[in-house]
Amino acid sequence: MKKFFLGAKVLRYKGSKVKNLIGTKSIFFTLFSTLFTLFSFAQKQDSTKVNSLDEVLVSAVRVTSKTPVSFSNMDKKEIKYRNLGQDIPVLMNYLPSVVTTSDAGNGFGYTGIRVRGSDATRVNVTINGIPYNDAESQGTFWVNMPDFASSVESLQLQRGVGTSTNGAGAFGASLNMLTDSYANKATGEISSSAGSFNSLKNTVKFSTGLLNDHFEIAGRLSAMKSDGYVDRASSDLKSYFLQGTYVGKTTLIKALVFGGNQQTYQSWNGIDAVTLNENRRYNSAGKFTDENGNVRFYDNETDNYKQDHYQLHWSESLSDKWSTNFALHYTKGKGYYENYKEDADMAEYNLNAVGAITTTDLVRQKWLDNDFYGTTFSAKYKTEKLDVILGGGWNKYEGDHYGKVIWARYASQSELGDNYYDDFSTKTDGNIFAKANYQFTEKLSFYGDLQYRRVTYKANSADTGLVDDDFNFFNPKAGLNFEINQNNTLYFSYARANREPNRTDYEGGNVKPEKLNDFELGWRFNSENFQLNSNFYYMGYKDQLILTGTLDDVGNPIRSNTEKSYRLGFEFDATVALSEKFIFRPNFTLSSNKNVDLAVAGQNYGTTDIAYSPQVVAGNIFVYKPVQGLYLSLLQKYVGEQYMNNIELPSAKLADYFVNDFNASYEIKPNTIFKSITITALVNNIFDKKYVSNGAMWDIYPYYYPQAGTNFLIGLNLKF
Template sequence: MKILFKGTFKGTKTQRRKGSKQIRKSPILFLSSFFFTLFSFSQQQDSTKVNSLDEVLVAAVRVTTKTPVTFSNMDKKEIKYRNLGQDIPVLMNYLPSVVTTSDAGGGIGYTGIRVRGSDATRVNVTINGIPYNDAESQGTFWVNMPDFASSVESLQLQRGVGTSTNGSGAFGASLNMLTDSYASKATGEISSSIGSFNSNKNTVKFSTGLLNDHFELAGRLSTIKSDGYVDRASSDLKSYFLQGTYVGKTTLIKALVFGGTQKTYQAWNGIDAEKLNSDRRYNSAGEYTDEFGNTRYYDNETDNYNQDHYQLHWSESISDKWSTNLAFHYTKGKGYFENYKADALMAEYNLASAGDVSETDLIRQKWLDNDFYGTTFSAKYVTEKLNVIVGGAWNKYEGDHYGKVIWARNAGTSELGDHYYDDYSSKTDGNIFAKANYQFTEQLSFYGDLQYRNVHYKANSAETGLVNDTFHFFNPKAGLNFEINSKNTLYFSYARANREPNRTDYEGGNVKPEKLNDFELGWRFNSEKFQLNSNVYYMGYKDQLILTGRLDDVGNPIRANTEKSYRLGFEVDATIALSEKFTLRPNFTLSSNKNVDLAVDGEFYGTTKIAYSPEVIAGNVIVYKPIERLYVSLLQKYVGEQYMNNIELPAAKLADYFVNDLNVSYEIRPKTIFKSITITGIVNNILDKKYVSNGAMWDIYPYYYPQAGINFLAGLTLKF
């Protein structure tokens, strides 16, 4: 993740947290003590399984078709067909209004997602209801949890403000993920894949099944490696997932420990227009000129990060009407990025000058050492006509930022281990909410949602200055759901959202919190062979923090408040069963995304298009199942042209692109040894389209992130 502190553009994307090393190294001990504590309790409980209690983990943040909110779901079955090593944003690429990109060009390593033109800092992500976005940058860095898709039971993407959730407020979308449910019988799984750019993934999973009808222990180990499409854009990723589950008649308790270690060669500098035409795979990261005038590349221009998550969930079904969920969580992150700096000013690194020498070549590391911990809780009450959820959360982030010089050609009087800067920041985020669905008649229901959120952020650095801000946000939401008949439903909703600035915003100065009023009008049609979801949305912003297209000196996107702006769009997605063998799943979005009376550096530009907001986004999945257990799909994605700044500079325009992927999966069910053997393959960009999905502006000069041409991944999964 990007480190948010001083340096140069060749910076990091690292996010880190501080905490106990002893805890981080003992996940087995953590789960063992959990089971020991519960053992005597289990003797008094009925052994009835309660799969439905899994849903309580995400009930506070998820919605159904009874709720007037625009959303899409993906389950484990849909994920598995393409789960060959690429990251979660890439797997979500074909959902409505979604645009994804990859720094390394092949979907492994650093990946990004935008929804309705809103970037990842505005997509609120939760895992089992626990916030995942970095508290300071508000971004989401999937590279820190490689192969997490292999442990996801289902996910839901709510577009717009959506329902009340934990963590930073959603300004473009909310993504909540539910991790694997428990298995009643013992299972094992081994899967491996290989592909272009020396990419490979190896995964081992297991489950003990329910022991004594009460306990299950399940886990996963994964490794992913790739050289990347871009030169030297390598990834070396490792992850684990360990889950202990207790099942009683009315109780579900889960203890989870999961995390990852990543080492990626930096690939986020981009390339200019000349290189895009002559050498698309060029990477300037680590490039320097030695004392003999030779161009060389530092071989450890890398981002290095460890992140470990601990979650404990207690779901209880008190009666037919009441259920509760209580969770505690802790995330530890620590890491750094390392890079070579030529001709650095010694004074900037606290290196005492030797005589007339004031510059030196050096190798620096920028560190983050962070903790994130807290609790979430909710209670649900259900009757025939009323569904009420009340809950809240309290979370705290603490982060140390510091830099070290590990080598210098002219080191002066410095000592190894000296810090050339030390910053500290903390953020406390608490919220309470109450939301309800009330069925007025058999056809008409009302949805209401009230949330109060309190945020306190402190920081001290040369860039942010001394920050000590407190925000009080009230976020009301309401809507109506009208079932015309068994097949047709109309809904209308209004939602208010407020968000605090992130750390990089404070570096820019004069920053304001932003406000959003989101209106959604939708129609859902559901029949046996045809399902249709369509909606019109209007998102009106006050002081929206829009991407300017520029990057700060460590590569973080710079945002600025625009007093008035809006996003107006029309979204459609459908599932059409043409026959028992053919299914179509098309979607498209038409939108207008505008700044109103935009002023930049005292110059007025009138009404302009918001950066990184294409007016047309379309996707389609054509599924063909010629025989049982053979799955063939053609996945198509079109993204219209978009600007990389807000003044519609011609040089800042990214061209539109249309990409096609071919996915094949065949399952064999032998009678002995293995329960299932699945062969899966995907050919990405089968038409070898040379396209760019992302970029940035250096003053008036565009820089691009080219994506890979035709490439493939193929995998084998053995289940027993």
């Protein structure tokens, strides 16, 4: 588990801990007790349902076409056609400026996403407005929420800095997800899919519908397994989602509990160029030589993690002009990764030498036990010309990092239950913001957004050293939106963003915060059969923490500050309805991503390409609907060549690739036992392209993460 590559050998910080105050069961009881109290209060109000009350949950972080921001939306209908078990980043693969990758090679297990060349640590992710990025690493671990796409009503990806939101600052994009809305009538749903590499997904969903026109309980259970394309890159994933909803005339109250439990065999080492040509599916994880000289692979070289989320939302429409949203949240995460270490230095694990013996084979576990909790809030005021949102949030993270040796050939003086390192870290993140959209004239509107964010981070480990840092960030944003006519709109915006280092940056000595000035200039065209979005952007950075392409000894990406850098690009996407049956949806991004006067180890390399930032990214979806209920689509993705380091080493160049997928879905509505029966098929990489979507550098030697050739998934969905 990459999130666990953060351990150190120090004594535990003796601070207060949320887990000593409230356990999982008490959190569950508290949320639903509170829901019952609010439900009792809200019953006294007029109960006439208001449309789209769910949108209030994300209104503070989402934008519309009147906002001068580059964005893309995906709704539940679009997601369902390809929702056969692959992670959310893979489902988003065909959005503009998006590049995705999979450690296992087939979209199960660990997956990653980059937007405009910025990696996942720089993509702010929220669920119903609640921060999801890991507070310390700043990454997003989708593997902890398997099949979450089955509980997503809609999502919005804002490219660039975007608008103010909760959690980590956005340096490449913001992704906000809205979970399932309530259903008016009782429903049930069973879906199963199976395919290549013994991939299997089973999902059960239900909703009681609105009981007494007010109250709904809905839920989901999912179980997924896959061997993965890469050898032994297996995953065993389980997840759940449960929500209770109260709907009144002016009130929406939601209590949600969701989470996942995952075990994945480690597959993040990559392979060298020789192995790529000889055995693309090879996985070195767990490899060791036993005492008889036989090469073996440890069968439990696994990543194990369980994460549970609790959210309580109360949205209120106070009048035609005022509405509010208040939320409480708590996330509990605990787990470890385990691996076999051959000839490990005994002193590194607090083991005394046994005579002349100073090394030993051993099996270790690195644990993370963390709590993340807080609140978010917003108030919205809207008139015919003015739309104002005031909001903010306060969140705290408490993380225990510790390591155990569970077996050693020479155990020395160790005792059962000993920790060979033990440290504690805390991070507090608070922000307030004010957003306003004012319609100056019928055609011209102004957008303003001011955010103040304060971050405090404390850690004390052998790797990070003593850390006690405070960051105060002021992030202004402003823009103009000009409607030329009913079809054409121009917009311009400026946004300032600041971002703190993550834990691995402290371990590497790169502790300067980053600064970004983002300029966006766009044109939108909208007609009945043709929609077009085009956008120029310039993102100028000070002390950007760029990926170096290298990994630390346990696979964590290493970043370093570069004094000056920029991303300059042009984005285009369109939807063209050639007829009622045929739709064409192309997009592409052309960009130049540069370090200016890059200095590495005292040597100046001048202006160079930023690592993992291809100059060309393009996607396309052809959709054909020959008859009612039948949906056929060809999905295409091109990613240009890119470097895996910043000094443009020839061996560090990752080749371009062009991949085609085919998706078919047929829905039958028998109107007997089932409301609908849907059969779905997805054939990935139909031309069996041998391609690599990601890689890393070990010194001057490239390592690659190959993706699967032609593979398929077939699904059956029953609704009743």
